Every structure is written in C-alpha cells, then in structure tokens.
Amino acid sequence: MVRFGVLGAGRIGQVHAQAIASVKGASFVALAEPVEAVAKQVADEYGCDLRSIDEIAGSDDIDAVVICTPTDTHADLIEQFCKAGKAVFCEKPIDLDIGRVRACLKVVEETDGTLMLGFQRRFDPDFNALRKAIDEGRIGEVEMVTLTSRDPGAPPLDYIDRSGGIFRDMTIHDFDVARWMLGEEVETVYASASVLTDPAIGDHGDYDSANVTMRTATGKHCTITNSRRATYGYDQRIEVHGSTGSVSAENTLEANITVADANGYQRPPTLDFFMTRYTAAYANEIAAFVRSVADGAAPPTTGEDGLRALAMAEAALLSIKEKREVRLDEIL
Amino acid sequence: MVRFGVLGAGRIGQVHAQAIASVKGASFVALAEPVEAVAKQVADEYGCDLRSIDEIAGSDDIDAVVICTPTDTHADLIEQFCKAGKAVFCEKPIDLDIGRVRACLKVVEETDGTLMLGFQRRFDPDFNALRKAIDEGRIGEVEMVTLTSRDPGAPPLDYIDRSGGIFRDMTIHDFDVARWMLGEEVETVYASASVLTDPAIGDHGDYDSANVTMRTATGKHCTITNSRRATYGYDQRIEVHGSTGSVSAENTLEANITVADANGYQRPPTLDFFMTRYTAAYANEIAAFVRSVADGAAPPTTGEDGLRALAMAEAALLSIKEKREVRLDEIL
C-alpha cells in the first residue's frame, strides 16, 4: 500500500485526490492546504488528516507526495521531499527557468529520488491505443507527427502572466507528446505565433495562436497547431504518418449520437474541459505512479522529460525572436 | 454499336437519353415523344430523329428501345417491341397487375426477346461495393439484411393514385435489393403500415410509413423500413449482417465537409433527389444493357425480377389486410 500526502487541494489537487482514493494499492493519508475551508471539505470527503507541508515531509506514514501547489514552489518542494525520502509526483512544470530545473534535477539525482512529472496525455486511453498501433508496426516507420491542440478558451490574464506564456504552459504538453510519438529527440525547432483571439493577450506579452515545426536528426517531422480558442470544445488530436500507413486519434464528443434534419447531420461538441476530457488519463497516471513506487521502478515520465519539453518551449521562443530555425542544442 | 430508340422523353426518359449519348458503343438514333416542344428540344440536344412509336418498331436502324412511357403502356410496348425483334429496356413496373405481367413475360419468352427491367439500385457503385464485399467472403454467410429507404417527401396525390401504392411503387425497389442481397428467395412476408406524414395519403388509400419483415427457407431475414418523409434528404442505406461480419452502405452527402462550432459538428444533408443520388447508377445501368445487347447475353435484371418484386408487394398488401405472415407461394 502506497501512503499518500497531497500538497494543495485546488482544482488539479482534487483530481489527484480522487484518483488516489479510487486506485487499488494507494491510500490518501494526509493533505496540506492553506485555505481552511477547502482543506476541511476535502479531509471530510476522503477521511484524511490535515497536516502542514513540513509535517508531511517528516511523517513516517507517508511514502509519496503529489505536488499541486503553485508553479514557483515546485522545485523547492521536489528537493525537500526527495531529501525526505518520499517518492514525488509533481505537476508540470518543475520551474519556468531552465537553470532552476537543472539544479532541482541534480538534487533528485544526488538523493536518488523518485520523481514523476505530470504529463497526463501519456496516459490517455486513445493516445495509448494510437501509440500501441505504432509499436505493433501498423504504420511502419514514423515519418510525420501532426498535433492539433486547441483550448476552448483562453485562461484569465493573471494566469497568463504567471504561466510563462503559451509555449511553456500549453504547447509544453504537445512538446512532450511529440517526443513520445516521434520516438527520437528533435534537433531543430521553428515557431510562428500571433495574437488573433484577444488583443489583451498580446498586451500581456503572450500569443494565442501558434504553429511549431520540428525536425529530428533522421529527418522526421512534427508540426503542432495551437489556439486558445475552439468554439466546438477542447480540440485534442494526433495524427502520425508512417512508411506503411497513418494512425490518428480523434476528439471525444459529449455523446456518441447524431441528429439528422433539414440542416444535415449534427454531432455534439467535444468534451470542453481538460478534466472531463482527461478523466481516465488522470486516473491512469496516478495508477502508474503507484505501480512504479510499489515496484521501485523508474516512473514513466521523469524530470528529464520535463526539462526537455521546457527546452523545446525555450527554443520556440528564441525562434520567434530571431525568425529562424533554432537547434535544440543551442538551449540544452 | 447498339442503335437506340427512346420512347418517352419525360424526366426519366431524359436521364436515359443522356446515358445513351455518353456510353461508348451506343448511339441515340430516334425519339418518340408526344409533347412536341419536349420532343424538339431533346432531338436538338442529341441530334436524333423524331419518329412515332410504330415507326421505331419498324426501323431497320434501331437495335434496342428504352421504354419510359406511362406504366399502363409498358406491357403492350414490351410485347410490340419483342415481336419487332428489338432488345427492350423498360422502366419498372411491367404492370401493376400480376396476371398482365405474367402474360407479357410469356410473349417475351415466346419471341425469344431480350428484356431488361430498370432496377437502377443494382448498378449503384456503393451498393455494388457492398455486394462485392459479400461475394469476397468478408462477412461469411448472409444472415440478416436491413434496408432503410426513405424519400425526402411524398409524391403528388394523383401520382399516388396511379402508382399502385407505396409497396408497388417505392418498396418494390427494396424488394428487388432484398433478393439481390439475400442471395435466395424469400418464403414469408409480413408488413405493417400506417399514415403518419399526411392524412391525405390515407384518404387516397395508401400508406406513407411501412415496415416489412421477410424470411427465407433457410431462416435468413430481411427487414425494410420505408417512409415518404426524411427531412435530411434521400435516405438509402443497406446493412447486411453475416456469420463473420457486417457490411453497410451509408448515405451520400451533398458534400464531404464538416463544420465544427459551438453547436457541435455539422455535415451536409444527403443528396435529396433520386436522379442526383443515383446518377452513376443510371449510367451504369444503360452501359450494362448495351453490353448485354452487344454480347447477346442475358441482361442483368430481367422480367422475372420484376415479377418477383411485384409478387412481394402483393404479399405485403395481403399481410396488412389479414394481419399475418403471408407465404410468397400464396401469390406466385
């Protein structure tokens, strides 16, 4: 039984709490949450203790923690809990600064710590079925990966200010999926971005629309298309083109029905919220973490994955600034 | 070169005229059409002669005729032209009276005539691809055929009066497709019908909504669903369920596009007119007739096919009257 402490009971913290409660082989022992009302409600719901972060770090009855606190605390907490000998699951990103990430990963390594980073898309059932089709050789050699990833709407402007911008906040998931699907590291990154949905996003120094093209050493390509606005829901698609075929994962609709009338055939919008869209993925993700802690095995998504995805975001930003292809080894 | 006379230049006559003009190995020599303006216009368009029906029957430069005159003239004309030694293509039905059909087919036989009946669905590319999948063994043994056939709207009431009713006019196409798909004759027919779209149809002694269930001697089933109203276009679908799989032919939409917006995903309606929906089928049908005339081979759809489909319509009507399963051998 892996005994859990959860740090932070905001939106994503509660998603993980629910996952821990329902996964076999895991128990939700303690929560640290500064907002008292929220802390009390979650503790009642799951019957867990309320402790401070430091108390959890010092608790003998805690094997692992899930870090769901604000981004700027991630690196410090990872270091603290690795030093305390707890297995750590942390929401991405480790930090917005690549130097800080490197320093943090050094501590993880020195303490022989276990760190899993929250890239939930790797645990989505459809994306896994797609990856499995590739692994089974159904499309031959991977040649081109096309990722379409559009949010239903932009986040609040103050979130944008803290997020590190579209590439570090939103595209970072696509960068990770790109590596997963390509099966090799990208060598070059080109990005182009603009502000099309709301000028205020530009005023805050960010973009809402972006395209990225990446190439590996063997000439494989990946393109990413991002927008902060998709009226038809949360648009999350992958297409991988290979030497003997292609495989694609389509959007999940609100319901699997079709209405036909004088206007034609209508199907419902896609699920429009990342927590609804990725419900199964979040549960599978925690289950994978529990398995790796229980087995003492390396977690499926590591700090190195977080570092590489962040470096790709840096490369994209440099590409936009200098209007050129950037080699990833200029960053890493 | 098969030299054609066309009898009647109404809507369907012009469809066949165009097919003859475009099919290799066929030439459109003469037209018989009582409405002078129409006759002249079609003759100008295709550069064909205008002759009377009797003149065409007596013409040495005519090998084959296409009969597109009103239904109550079909049987007489078939007999006249078989006796005149011309190959005959006739729009279904031969006659609304099954005795008259039998008598006509006897003349065809006695004159060693060539008669092809116009069941254009047998020449539809999608339905043929479906039939081919069955022939290739992709679904194993056929077990259940499901036909959905709905018109965009009801025909005029005076047409209904002359048509012999929904089973002889509309379902007759499905009866023929049922035989084609089942690959064996049906033994029993049950039908249920009602008036749902327009009470006037009931006042004229007909139905607008019908379901038919048929069973063969080996226990295979076919169900037919008909309606005179489908707001989303001309609904023409086939599904064949077999021992190792199923195959279905879907509707053809006005365009192969999808619009996604806040209401979800929208595709255009189906093609909503039988001549648009079956454009390719009508051309293939005449081409098949030309080939059979040129090769002296039996045509792919015969008078016997017309007789059997009509008998199934009779059985459906008797079933409704007596609220029971009717054996086809009660009719034939």
Add this chain to the structure above:
Amino acid sequence: MVRFGVLGAGRIGQVHAQAIASVKGASFVALAEPVEAVAKQVADEYGCDLRSIDEIAGSDDIDAVVICTPTDTHADLIEQFCKAGKAVFCEKPIDLDIGRVRACLKVVEETDGTLMLGFQRRFDPDFNALRKAIDEGRIGEVEMVTLTSRDPGAPPLDYIDRSGGIFRDMTIHDFDVARWMLGEEVETVYASASVLTDPAIGDHGDYDSANVTMRTATGKHCTITNSRRATYGYDQRIEVHGSTGSVSAENTLEANITVADANGYQRPPTLDFFMTRYTAAYANEIAAFVRSVADGAAPPTTGEDGLRALAMAEAALLSIKEKREVRLDEIL
C-alpha cells in the same frame, strides 16, 4: 445515507457492489453470498459485513437491497424485502411466468414497497443524450424506432435453458427501450425468428436470430433486430425517426483511433462485453436508485415496466407460433 445490503456477489452483483461503493450518499453495509470464498473476497474488498439473506431482511442498519440472485428467487425475495420495509432494486426479470410477476407486484403494491427493476440501458449516457434530443423537439414527433442489438456470442446452453429464451432474456431489454423511445405503449407485436449461428440453440428450443415489428395505436412503429453473434463486438444501436428529423446512437468503440493503410481505414471493434459497454449505465442506475430512496420518490424503472416488457416477449412467442400479428391485450 442509504445503507445497502447486496444479495448475491456473482458477476452482476459485483458490478452493483462497486457502484454502491463509489456513489455518494450510499454505503455498502452487508453482503449475502453462499459461496464462501467469493463472499470473503468481496467483503475484504469493500469492508462490508457478511450476513444471511434473512439477517439482512431483519437488519435495522439496512435501508435497501440489491437482488442479484438467480432469476427463480427474484419474486420471493422482492416480496420478502418489501414486507421487511426495505427498498428493493432487482435485476430483471422478476420471473419468467407472467402470473407470478403479477402476484409479486400485488405484494409490492399492498406493502407500499419501493421496487426498481434493472433496465440499465435507460441510464446509458448516449441513449439518454438521444432521448434528450427527442424531448427537446429536435426530431419532431417520433414515428419509427429501429433497435439493433446483437451479442458478441451466445451464452452457454445451460444458461439458455434457464433464461426463458431469447425474447425473455435478450430482447426484453429492447422491449423496454422501445417503450421508452416510442413514448406510448405498443398495440401489436409480430416476431420472426430462426437459428442461424448454432443448431444446438435450436435443439434447446431457442432461437439465435430474431426480428420484431411493433405498432402503437397511433401508427408509430418499432423494429428490433437481434442476433446472438456479432464478430465485431457488442452491437447496440438505436435510431429514432421523427417528423422533422432522425437521431441515432452509435456503438462505442474500444478506442477512438483510425489506422489508414493499403487496406483502407480501420477503426477498432466495439466494446464487446455488456459490463464494459454499460459501465457508466450501471453506475448511473444505482445512483438513480439511491436518489429515489433518499427522496422517497418513485424509482425511474418499476415493476410495471418489467411486467410490460415480459408481456411483449410473450406476445412475440405467440406471434411466432401462430405466424400472425398479436395484440398485446391478448396477453395483458
């Protein structure tokens, strides 16, 4: 909090146990299960007590029971627990004999009991989205309901012997859905059936392939197509045709991906097991029961629903025997 006793921990019993454990407002207090090993394992998993059926009936800390015992015990247990003042959820059917069902429902009525019958399809998210589209007027007046329901494979022969045959065991779900979708009672029933997948099923007096056509007093139709064999998974589709449009619910596939290669486009089979296919439906069903018990409201599916669906099965059997349309009032 609704406190539950579960009677029987077989396959479906465990499905309901899991639902009770996860639904808010419900607690799983006691289990009665004769097979000791199974009883112990389930009790360990959910931390519930093990009691006899009679003990559960006499327990003050039990508000409701879920009956998942063999069919021939259902009626007796419903009566026992209604008399004991417990709310009852029972898997369909109440009994294979319609007289016994009537007698049982009389007891439910006399004891003012709460009885919900397990027709899980009414709680399927897609079928509910379809029903909602109808309620919102998106297809106008319902005219024709088409239900396709095919099992991946036949059950064991000894199950068939106990099941009451395909109409009472399998089609009964479709009969219930037909009533739900038509929005009015059927007046006539016609059925046709055969043995196509395995002669042994015929030797045991049952069918494996069936078609049913039903008509309401206002002329609405419903057709049901059943087979015990579908190689592509569990085939569960509904199409409702109305005066201004149609709505359909399609199958749920194993994954939402498509592989394109030299053979064309491939999508995965449908979910092939009723418990996987209806996972969400079973959870929603228990949640609905909990709500109705908590609120003292009538449950959404009642004993009357079970009686009517059974009567439709009886009518289908009589129709096959007498090769005619049967009026439901000949049975009820």
Add this chain to the structure above:
Amino acid sequence: MVRFGVLGAGRIGQVHAQAIASVKGASFVALAEPVEAVAKQVADEYGCDLRSIDEIAGSDDIDAVVICTPTDTHADLIEQFCKAGKAVFCEKPIDLDIGRVRACLKVVEETDGTLMLGFQRRFDPDFNALRKAIDEGRIGEVEMVTLTSRDPGAPPLDYIDRSGGIFRDMTIHDFDVARWMLGEEVETVYASASVLTDPAIGDHGDYDSANVTMRTATGKHCTITNSRRATYGYDQRIEVHGSTGSVSAENTLEANITVADANGYQRPPTLDFFMTRYTAAYANEIAAFVRSVADGAAPPTTGEDGLRALAMAEAALLSIKEKREVRLDEIL
C-alpha cells in the same frame, strides 16, 4: 459556342479533351499532337481535326486553346496564342523560372490576352463547399489553414528532374489553395524538408517530405504537410479554423461502405489517382473557362495566381537553404 484547339494529347490533355467534349457551349475542333498514333486515336474518338500548333494559332475557327504540352514550352505558347488572339488555358506552371513567368505575363497584358491557369483544386466540389461555408460566415474570421496533401507514390526520377522539385511541382497546388483559403497574401514562408521514402529522390536533389508554415500580415497562419507516399491512397485534406468554428474537407473514399468484423470497422482506401480524385474538378474547371471566354470575363485563376504560387515555392527553397523565415517580398 467556344471552339477549342487542344495542344498535346498526353494524360492531362485527354482529360481536358473529354471535358471540352462534354461541356455545353464548347466544341473540340482541332488537336495538335506530335505522336501520330495518339493523335489519330483521339481525333477518331472526338471527331476533331489534326493540325499543327502553328495551324491552330492561325485558324479562324478556333477561339481558345488548352496547352497540355511539356512545361518548358508553356511560356512560349502562351505568348504565341495571346498574340494570335486566342483565349488560353494553360496547365501550371507557366515556367519554372520566375523571370520567364514575369516576361510571359507582360506579353499577356500587352496583348490584352485571356489566360487561365490550371489549378483544378479550386473547382473541386468539396473544397468549394468548404470555401462556401467560410463565405457564409459559418466559422467567422479565418485564423489557421491546415493543408494535408500526400501523393500515393513518388513520380519517376526523370520526371522529378524536370519538375523543378517538390515545391514547384506538388506543393504549388497547396500554395494556391492556401491563398484561396486565407483570403489574403502570405508575408512569411518557412519550410522544412527531408528525404524519407526513397534515397534516390535525395540523390536527384529533391525532397519527398515537407512542411511549410506561412503567416500573413494580420497574423493568420497556414501550414502545409506533404509527402510523396501515402499507402492509403491520395490524401487531400483541408481544415480551416476560424474565430467561431472550423470547417474541414475529408478524403473521398473508393466506396462509401464499412465492413465490421473481428478486426473492427474497415472503410476502403481513398481514391488513389489525381485524375480519379479530381474528375469533377477538371470538368468544372473547363466549364469555368468556357463561361469566362463566352462572357468575356476574367478567368477565375490567372497568370498572377501562377506567379504567386511559384514565388511561394521559391521562398520555401530559400528558407530551407538559409534555415530561416523568408519574406515573400524577398522574392517578388
């Protein structure tokens, strides 16, 4: 009646000959074709004269010509026929050299000539339905255009040598579609390409896999994905994302059927040859040319369109060479 001369009766010449023969208001008067056997066969088929190119240029009974000769003759012939006062339809490209194109277009202007360039995709029914959806405001403002265009297989190496490479030969169609869909000119072009399907293509100085990203002055994006290999047929898709929705045009399959079996659901491959895929487009294209000649109106695709698409190809090549974004005004 527009009277046509056709120059060249190769593959595409015969496509256009057939289109001229079937379009109302056009007549196929004369053919110039150096290969005698081909010339004779086509002349027999369509009953047209055989003349030399110069004879056609000097013929009083010719109003318009269709140029289907090798690329390196296009510019000279356009000039010759504009000077001769004939309306000119020419297959793309005008020339592989942008300077030669400019010089040619100057002659067209000075002679007040009519020149339509063969970008047949603009006449595809599905792409037009998509464009119409945009024009009707169904997706709001266009923001991002995604073009996927993959050939079933690479052309012969000697064709590649003459073609000017993938961007001038294949992507050029996408460049034209990009302009059509964006509704404004692109300002920047970035391209990345590699050799993945056959090293011989690289040995001949060309690429087989390419991605292009373009941006307009207002920040709209277009990405193009090309490959010379798609095992599942001829992959031709467009997706346009706008401020209130998205619209996409999907591939046309060989038949509109689905086979379901133990492996899942199978649909046929896409039409795998550009002439089959774009049959309707080629016919509509000639019809549009005939209309513009008959009405004395400007043709829908002009020499300027050809120049701009070629400039985009040049920009792509420069981008690959210099690994940077290229401004189109560096070329034009």
